[in-house]
Amino acid sequence: MKTLLLAMTLAAFAMAASIYEFKVPGLEGNEIDFAQYKGKKILIVNTASKCGYTPQYEELEALHKKYKDKLVIVGFPANNFGGQEPGSNTEIKEFCKRNYGVTFTMAEKVSVKGEDIHPLFKYLTAEAAKLGVQDPVKWNFTKFLLDEKGKLIAVFPSKVKPLSEELTAKL
Known part of the structure; x- marks a missing residue:
């Protein structure tokens, strides 16, 4: 019965018509309900603790503090690239707080690519294709x-820093 329920939930997410239909487990043990972010811009970022881009956590936190009235940032730790996020959810949470003082919203670790892609990233990938961005x-x-x-x-893409004019001009 649990397997059937999980399959039905995943199928519903795969056919989601809006970001606001998604609810995901948070790194703090909470539930992140995207419906609560209506009226604000949302920046979703796949993160990793052992990557050359990991220092972007610092700029993501600065962006969060500067634009918190109109922007929500949600980080999604993922271990899809080079094993650069090997830690448990608890280890990731401690790493982010200790090294970068992260206070923006973080979800539990997910897969952002491949056969086990999380439904939210499957949705975002499909939406990106509508913008002409294939395999984002x-x-x-x-x-x-x-x-x-x-x-x-x-x-x-990864190389665009969170505080870059390219990104902040769209806020």
Whole structure:
């Protein structure tokens, strides 16, 4: 019965019509309900603790503090690229707090690519394709920016820093 329920839940997410239909487990043991972010822009980022782009956590935190009235950042730790996020959820949480003082929202570790891709990233990948961005998640720290109505408006590759003009101009 549990397997059937899980399969039905995953199928529902795969057919999601809006980001606001998603609820995911948070790194703090909470539930992240994207419906609560209606009216704000959302920046979704796949993160990793042992990556050359890991220092972007610092800029993500600064972006969070600067734009918190109109922007929500949700980090999704993932171990899809080079084994650069090997830690448990607890280890990731401690790493982010200790090294970067992360206070923005973090989800539990997920897969952002491949056969076991999380339904949210499957949805974001499909939305990116509508913008002409094929296979958007090429490495850690890919950034998906959604507008106040939940529509994907931009995808930024890993090399685009969170505080770059390229990104902040869209806020």
